[in-house]
Structures are given as structure tokens and as C-alpha cells.
Amino acid sequence: MGMKKAVKIERHEGEREMGGWETPKRAECRIPTAIRCPPPPKKKSPAMAPGKRRAPPKNGYFNPPDLEVLFALSQRREACV
Numbered sequence: 001m002g003m004k005k006a007v008k009i010e011r012h013e014g015e016r017e018m019g020g021w022e023t024p025k026r027a028e029c030r031i032p033t034a035i036r037c038p039p040p041p042k043k044k045s046p047a048m049a050p051g052k053r054r055a056p057p058k059n060g061y062f063n064p065p066d067l068e069v070l071f072a073l074s075q076r077r078e079a080c081v
Helices: 067-071
Strands: none
Touching: none
């Protein structure tokens, strides 16, 4: 009837025995290739060059009438001796 063939598997030197688990080799299992990094942000232009003075505002500075009240010095109490 049928003759069974015996297949002999030989281990080569340096080859390890596989325990049934292998690294997946399908394309969807691979780590995607690295995308290119975005360019660095551009430097902001300096608001004012060092050493240069700004011109005063055309309309003048805002000067509320009660501004001095905020900075008025209160009378100091003298220490009790």
C-alpha cells in the first residue's frame, strides 16, 4: 500500500530551534518608515533693536486725572517708644 517516507531534519551549526513563534513578516506588521521632521520654527524679528529709542506716541501718553492718587505716599505712623 502506501510507503511512508521518513524525513530527517538536520540542524545546522548556529541555527536555533524555533519554538513556534516567529516575527511577523507581513507589510502591515512592519514598523513604518520614518517620516521627515518638520523644519524648525522661524526666528521672530526683534520688536526693537537694542540701543534704539522709540518715538513717543503721536497722540501723546494717556494721563488719567487720578493717577497721582495711586502713587501718593501715605503718612507714616511713628513708632511707639
